Amino acid sequence: MPYFISESQSDCAGWATVKEETDGAYTTIGCHENKQDAIDQMLAVSISEDIEPGGEVSNRAVDLSAPAFIQANAKRGLKYLGEGYGGDGLTEGTKQAAREMAAGRITENKVRKMAPWFARHKVDGQAAKNSNPSDPQYPGAGLVAWLLWGGDSNFSDRAQDWAQRKIDALDAEEDSRSKMTKKIERRTFTIKNVEARQAEDGTMRLSGYAAVFNDDSVPLPFIERIAPGAFRKTLTETPDVRLLINHEGLPMARTKNGTLRLNEDETGLYMDADLPDTQAARDLYTLVERGDVDQMSFAFRVIRQKWNEGRTERTLTELSLADGDVSVVTYPAYPTTTVEAREQLKAAMQAVKEGRDISPETMMVLENIFSDLSEGHEYIMKAAQIMGEFMMMEDSTYMEDEEEDRAVDTVGSFVSWDSSGGTARGRIEHVMREGVLGIPGTDFSITAEDDDPAILIRIYEEVRDGWQATETLVGHKASTLTAIDALPEPSAEEAERKISLRLAQAIVNNTN
Numbered sequence: 001m002p003y004f005i006s007e008s009q010s011d012c013a014g015w016a017t018v019k020e021e022t023d024g025a026y027t028t029i030g031c032h033e034n035k036q037d038a039i040d041q042m043l044a045v046s047i048s049e050d051i052e053p054g055g056e057v058s059n060r061a062v063d064l065s066a067p068a069f070i071q072a073n074a075k076r077g078l079k080y081l082g083e084g085y086g087g088d089g090l091t092e093g094t095k096q097a098a099r100e101m102a103a104g105r106i107t108e109n110k111v112r113k114m115a116p117w118f119a120r121h122k123v124d125g126q127a128a129k130n131s132n133p134s135d136p137q138y139p140g141a142g143l144v145a146w147l148l149w150g151g152d153s154n155f156s157d158r159a160q161d162w163a164q165r166k167i168d169a170l171d172a173e174e175d176s177r178s179k180m181t182k183k184i185e186r187r188t189f190t191i192k193n194v195e196a197r198q199a200e201d202g203t204m205r206l207s208g209y210a211a212v213f214n215d216d217s218v219p220l221p222f223i224e225r226i227a228p229g230a231f232r233k234t235l236t237e238t239p240d241v242r243l244l245i246n247h248e249g250l251p252m253a254r255t256k257n258g259t260l261r262l263n264e265d266e267t268g269l270y271m272d273a274d275l276p277d278t279q280a281a282r283d284l285y286t287l288v289e290r291g292d293v294d295q296m297s298f299a300f301r302v303i304r305q306k307w308n309e310g311r312t313e314r315t316l317t318e319l320s321l322a323d324g325d326v327s328v329v330t331y332p333a334y335p336t337t338t339v340e341a342r343e344q345l346k347a348a349m350q351a352v353k354e355g356r357d358i359s360p361e362t363m364m365v366l367e368n369i370f371s372d373l374s375e376g377h378e379y380i381m382k383a384a385q386i387m388g389e390f391m392m393m394e395d396s397t398y399m400e401d402e403e404e405d406r407a408v409d410t411v412g413s414f415v416s417w418d419s420s421g422g423t424a425r426g427r428i429e430h431v432m433r434e435g436v437l438g439i440p441g442t443d444f445s446i447t448a449e450d451d452d453p454a455i456l457i458r459i460y461e462e463v464r465d466g467w468q469a470t471e472t473l474v475g476h477k478a479s480t481l482t483a484i485d486a487l488p489e490p491s492a493e494e495a496e497r498k499i500s501l502r503l504a505q506a507i508v509n510n511t512n
Helices: 036-048 068-082 092-102 108-126 141-150 158-181 232-236 279-290 338-353 362-371 377-392 503-510
Strands: 003-006 015-020 026-032 184-190 192-198 206-212 223-226 242-245 247-254 260-264 270-275 295-307 313-320 326-331 414-419 422-433 436-438 444-445 454-463 466-477 483-484
Touching: 003 026, 003 036, 015 036, 036 414, 036 466, 068 092, 068 141, 068 158, 092 141, 108 141, 108 158, 108 313, 184 414, 192 279, 206 279, 206 295, 232 260, 232 313, 247 270, 247 279, 247 295, 270 279, 414 454, 422 466, 436 454, 444 466
Parallel strands: 223 313, 242 326
Antiparallel strands: 003 015, 015 026, 184 295, 192 206, 206 270, 242 247, 260 270, 295 313, 295 326, 414 422, 414 483, 422 454, 436 444, 454 466
16 A cells, blocks of 8 residues: 555654555554655655555545546456556556556545646557457557556546546645635735715715736835736635725725725726724725825735746736735835845944945834734744844855855755755756646655745765765755755765665665
8 A cells, every 4th residue: 555644643743654554544654843754754665665655645625536437447457467468668656556546546646647647648549459459469558558547448538537627626726725825915005096085875985996007016125016817816706805094903894795895907906995984984084085195005815926037026916815905004014025134134234334324225124123023923933033133143244145145946956955864965957936846756746836946856875985866856845955065976986886775775675
């Protein structure tokens, strides 16, 4: 039975490497403090037993049990395999996955591989040995493989279509979850065409554009703009949005009860609100009408975005307003990233050292850091981290820091990371900034995320007088990697030693 990783085992506080039993239960074989260590053990035991890793156990709502027709096709493929058909090209992983499908079980990783595999191999059905039962070479290796993957003997699209529907459902579920977990951001705009007026029934109304498309932001330190259509999807989901003053207090209006209406047009996100008959609302109405207040901030989650090649410009292509707010604000509030804060702190220290005034931009960042201290634990920890870096800075930090400038997302760079066996090292082979990165030789894959590419790395092992590349490829998120100097190559004598420690361990495990 295949091995998986799980974050929901009752006998582990963190991540666990587990084995799936015949009854569908999962038995813990190792507990780990982080996900990567669990992945490393899953890969190691899977390699030692010559089976494909199962991937991550997930409490998904999408039903991934194999339908009857896929079970029947897999059983037929296994029957042919037992009779000696199929050739030598079939991997043990494919055979094991077919046994699982015949029993009604398919992993998410397998499902995600099925649709593209069927698309690539459909052409095999044109060969007579795979399509004509009277052909002397029937059933050919192509037909046996097709059946083992769950396809039917006439090479129809039925199994491929089933797999694609499941992939779409999994992606939709993942999108839904990501909307709930993505960090809320806020942006401030000067209200466009703002209007405070009274309706015929005497109701005070406030309207204007809370956000404008293709309007460059102030440097964050990157330039940001919102693309047309960014709000289209979230508005169809009827998000519960409140109109607030300075992001706090009782709401002035709310989409849930219809007193706040949001609409996207060719200009941007248009807001129209019926204000309550309260003193705060009357004050707000008067201030907007006089022009004392003319800026608005809205809270959102980034669902999709695009960066330019130099990562100096970000375009927001899809945003979520779920549980967010639009606020009329007295002062603009710009987000402070840790990187920006560090640079602004350096600038502040340099200005003080040279007897110059601190710039308004830097002063705003410093004020944001101190104001964070009153916003709860997460913000306190962020502010404490930044202030800790501030206190530890020395004159040398004004110079460019080589370690910070090294890339951990460039092919050919050497990196290190924490693994269950200690610190591992390797060389970057491939970088994927969008989509899913499959790890060759395994069923495991990594999904690239915004600002966190998926990285394919060739592991290096230490020998007596240097480091040499192994045959093992692993995948990590860029955020888990640390850039290091190029590893020294071994001498010619040492380079002749080709048996890796990992292969030796696998041999020992198989022998045991």
